[in-house]
Amino acid sequence: MSNADVALTAHLMRRAGFGTTLTELEEYVKKGYENVVEDLVDIERCPPIDEDVVDRYFGASEGGYRTTWMYRMLNSPRPLEEKMALFWHHVFATGVGKNQHILASSMQIDMLRGVGLSNMREILLALSKDPAMIFWLDNNENRKGEPNENYGRELLELFSMGVGNYSEDDIKDCSRAFTGWTFTQPPPLYPQGYYPAHFAFIEEEHDNGEKTFLGNTGNLNGDDIIDIIVKQPACAEFISRHLYNFFVADEPQVPSWSVTPPQDPDAIDTLSNAFLDSDGDIRHILRTLFNSDFFKEARFKKVKSPTELVTGILKLVGTYQKPELGMAKYPGATTLMGQELLNPPTVEGWHTGREWIDGGTLTERINFSVGELSDASKPGIGQIISRLKSNGSALSPDEFVDRCLELVGPLDVGETTRESLSRFAASQGDLNIGADDAAEENNARVVRMLQLIVSSREYQFA
Amino acid sequence: MGRPYGLLRAGFPFFKTVGMRRHTNFPVDVALGKENRLYILCRNGDASMVRKYTVDEDNLGEIGGVATWGVAIITDNEENLYISDEAKHCIASFNADGESLGTWGEHGDGDGQLNAPAGIAFDAEENIYVADALNHRVQKFTKDGTFISKWGSHGDGEGEFDMPWGITVDELGDVYVVDWRNDRVQKFNSEGEFIFAFGKSGCEDGELNRPTDVAVDEHGDIYVADCGNDRVQLFNSESRYVEKFLGDATLSETAIDYMMTNAGPNRMRDMANLEPQKLFRRPISVTINGDGLLFVADNCSYRVQVYKKHAIPLTEQEFGPPRRSPTLHQE
Numbered sequence: 090m091s092n093a094d095v096a097l098t099a100h101l102m103r104r105a106g107f108g109t110t111l112t113e114l115e116e117y118v119k120k121g122y123e124n125v126v127e128d129l130v131d132i133e134r135c136p137p138i139d140e141d142v143v144d145r146y147f148g149a150s151e152g153g154y155r156t157t158w159m160y161r162m163l164n165s166p167r168p169l170e171e172k173m174a175l176f177w178h179h180v181f182a183t184g185v186g187k188n189q190h191i192l193a194s195s196m197q198i199d200m201l202r203g204v205g206l207s208n209m210r211e212i213l214l215a216l217s218k219d220p221a222m223i224f225w226l227d228n229n230e231n232r233k234g235e236p237n238e239n240y241g242r243e244l245l246e247l248f249s250m251g252v253g254n255y256s257e258d259d260i261k262d263c264s265r266a267f268t269g270w271t272f273t274q275p276p277p278l279y280p281q282g283y284y285p286a287h288f289a290f291i292e293e294e295h296d297n298g299e300k301t302f303l304g305n306t307g308n309l310n311g312d313d314i315i316d317i318i319v320k321q322p323a324c325a326e327f328i329s330r331h332l333y334n335f336f337v338a339d340e341p342q343v344p345s346w347s348v349t350p351p352q353d354p355d356a357i358d359t360l361s362n363a364f365l366d367s368d369g370d371i372r373h374i375l376r377t378l379f380n381s382d383f384f385k386e387a388r389f390k391k392v393k394s395p396t397e398l399v400t401g402i403l404k405l406v407g408t409y410q411k412p413e414l415g416m417a418k419y420p421g422a423t424t425l426m427g428q429e430l431l432n433p434p435t436v437e438g439w440h441t442g443r444e445w446i447d448g449g450t451l452t453e454r455i456n457f458s459v460g461e462l463s464d465a466s467k468p469g470i471g472q473i474i475s476r477l478k479s480n481g482s483a484l485s486p487d488e489f490v491d492r493c494l495e496l497v498g499p500l501d502v503g504e505t506t507r508e509s510l511s512r513f514a515a516s517q518g519d520l521n522i523g524a525d526d527a528a529e530e531n532n533a534r535v536v537r538m539l540q541l542i543v544s545s546r547e548y549q550f551a
Numbered sequence: 552m553g554r555p556y557g558l559l560r561a562g563f564p565f566f567k568t569v570g571m572r573r574h575t576n577f578p579v580d581v582a583l584g585k586e587n588r589l590y591i592l593c594r595n596g597d598a599s600m601v602r603k604y605t606v607d608e609d610n611l612g613e614i615g616g617v618a619t620w621g622v623a624i625i626t627d628n629e630e631n632l633y634i635s636d637e638a639k640h641c642i643a644s645f646n647a648d649g650e651s652l653g654t655w656g657e658h659g660d661g662d663g664q665l666n667a668p669a670g671i672a673f674d675a676e677e678n679i680y681v682a683d684a685l686n687h688r689v690q691k692f693t694k695d696g697t698f699i700s701k702w703g704s705h706g707d708g709e710g711e712f713d714m715p716w717g718i719t720v721d722e723l724g725d726v727y728v729v730d731w732r733n734d735r736v737q738k739f740n741s742e743g744e745f746i747f748a749f750g751k752s753g754c755e756d757g758e759l760n761r762p763t764d765v766a767v768d769e770h771g772d773i774y775v776a777d778c779g780n781d782r783v784q785l786f787n788s789e790s791r792y793v794e795k796f797l798g799d800a801t802l803s804e805t806a807i808d809y810m811m812t813n814a815g816p817n818r819m820r821d822m823a824n825l826e827p828q829k830l831f832r833r834p835i836s837v838t839i840n841g842d843g844l845l846f847v848a849d850n851c852s853y854r855v856q857v858y859k860k861h862a863i864p865l866t867e868q869e870f871g872p873p874r875r876s877p878t879l880h881q882e
Contacts, residue, residue, distance in 0.1 A: 148850075149850050279810075280809055413638070414639070417596055
């Protein structure tokens with residue numbers, strides 16, 4: 090297995106999944122890149138996670154949904170399914186802070202997991218019928234004769250096409266088409282806890298009048314609006330740019346897209362064409378993306394989101410591969426780094442890229458990573474030590490740095506970082522990793538080296 | 552008193568609801584004390600507590616911090632509490648006031664070691680049987696944790712288990728184990744010799760979907776928390792399916808007191824469909840007392856639903872002879 094294959098596969102799994110353990114990475118490399126892409130995209134080729142086991146150990150707990158979701162990210166045999174749920178959660182940002190109904194918010198994520206790899210029509214239809222979204226953007230108050238245009242506006246601006254591709258009149262008639270799209274009243278939180286809300290179409294609250302939307306006229310309902318949207322080249326371009334931003338390389342924040350062109354217009358064209366050729370088939374678009382040169386060449390071009398950083402570190406140290414006490418603290422870690430799952434700050438979602446990083450969040454990232462890598466008995470660190478031993482009894486300082494960078498990523502680092510790591514490695518001479526009488530000391534040196542690597546600027550990039 | 556020759560099953564009506572959100576968050580098991588006292592083990596995230604009630608819902612307070620991932624609670628003859636903790640791989644004990652009496656068990660797969668202990672049950676001598684879930688076996692201990700015996704291994708044959716959960720011992724000393732991932736219940740004698748198994752995967756009458764607990768009453772009737780199907784099923788002592796319970800909850804007294812001071816929730820409740828609010832949501836444990844009260848921990852609805860058995864024992868003279876075939880002829 091060549092180093093190039095390992096590096097490319099690791100790149101794929103950082104983007105399409107949440108990183109890998111060393112063992113997983115080796116298995117993926119053996120399968121071959123194209124095969125792995127097919128396994129990722131064609132999710133039925135892999136079994137689902139054992140839902141019963143997840144439910145048994147994390148099933149009932151008010152704070153537990155985020156924990157369960159992160160556990161799924163770490164352990165699902167279908168990592169892209171979870172990554173796409175996270176992608177759509179970024180795009181269709183809905184905050185539990187407004188609804189205060191964790192079940193509705195968590196059911197929205199379940200919905201996104203379920204339809205996330207289908208096609209754009211199905212996705213927008215499910216989104217428009219989702220109670221958490223309906224409440225988030227007030228469509229439950231959108232009635233014939235007294236329209237609320239919040240959902241109609243954001244559907245076009247933030248969820249499907251972007252500013253500049255429709256008129257104010259389109260927004261008004263789009264909103265009229267979604268009148269009467271609401272949800273059933275769930276019982277209150279007390280005394281028996283959260284109950285689900287369900288989509289409801291109230292015929293008497295629906296505006297059956299004639300509407301004109303993007304040049305189409307008729308008694309349009311919400312379904313018709315979505316049919317029209319998904320045929321627009323603007324929708325193909327908008328979703329393609331979102332996919333590029335999430336999977337390939339950081340783009341500017343969404344509100345500036347109408348005035349700032351994409352950094353790689355050819356890539357967006359490729360993805361848009363895949364969208365239009367397949368009627369918005371997300372699997373087809375992702376297959377195109379992961380097999381493209383622009384994706385393969387985009388290593389470390391994205392700042393990891395807090396969720397990617399935390400799950401990547403947990404994969405690296407190899408913990409929580411089965412339900413265990415302690416998993417519940419990790420959603421709190423991403424929150425401290427600026428990403429509270431299920432509670433994005435606004436309907437625009439999280440600002441990504443370099444905006445993930447400030448003095449406070451960077452400190453949290455480094456403290457978290459260093460803390461998780463402080464224990465040589467963790468399985469992933471044990472594996473790294475064991476691989477270092479397989480190189481022979483002694484490693485020169487340069488070999489020590491090189492091998493650790495390979496085993497953590499492989500991670501490319503700049504000159505400054507490289508010098509710092511080499512200085513640390515050289516400060517204690519050769520690493521006699523095979524010397525049993527110095528195992529504790531050697532393990533501590535490895536741990537320290539790994540801690541320095543995950544504290545580096547470069548490690549913040551996926 | 553032995554088991555009756557037959558039973559006239561007069562009915563098994565809903566009796567009452569106990570608890571509500573904030574008092575009994577995510578109840579996982581119910582243990583019985585004297586004078587109608589109930590000890591309701593509640594687990595929310597990484598913390599477990601015990602809510603003390605009477606059947607009449609007098610609130611006797613709570614005991615916090617009894618476990619991290621508490622699974623089951625039982626009481627001994629002195630009303631001390633024993634609680635299994637599947638995260639810490641141990642059994643913790645407390646007196647009824649919540650003072651710790653100690654903890655035993657350590658993580659491992661050797662004799663006496665535990666890996667995610669789930670259901671626990673006393674026999675008549677107050678030995679404790681433990682469903683040692685991730686070791687796929689049953690272990691028997693004295694109540695202070697001295698290992699006595701074990702049986703079972705991973706599999707789906709007779710006497711094998713796949714992550715067993717609930718366990719109970721009947722008045723004859725036989726042991727019933729919920730074989731969670733095999734969707735069945737297995738019955739053994741006190742030495743671990745296989746007697747019978749019943750249940751298969753599904754949602755039809757008598758079928759099971761990830762059952763979590765089992766209880767046996769003085770008539771030999773077997774109650775199974777068919778958690779994945781959101782129901783409790785009743786089987787007779789020979790494992791023949793008798794009937795099922797889907798949930799019939801009313802508001803508990805505690806809940807009524809709460810609602811009477813909260814106008815908003817009253818309006819929301821009035822707008823909502825009442826029908827689903829009666830039903831079980833993840834009924835996770837079953838406990839039956841000597842008065843025929845069946846307590847079901849209705850896990851996701853923050854309450855315990857209670858049913859009351861009405862059955863009259865029949866003598867041989869009062870219960871016709873066994874029939875091998877059905878008949879249309881009315882005698």
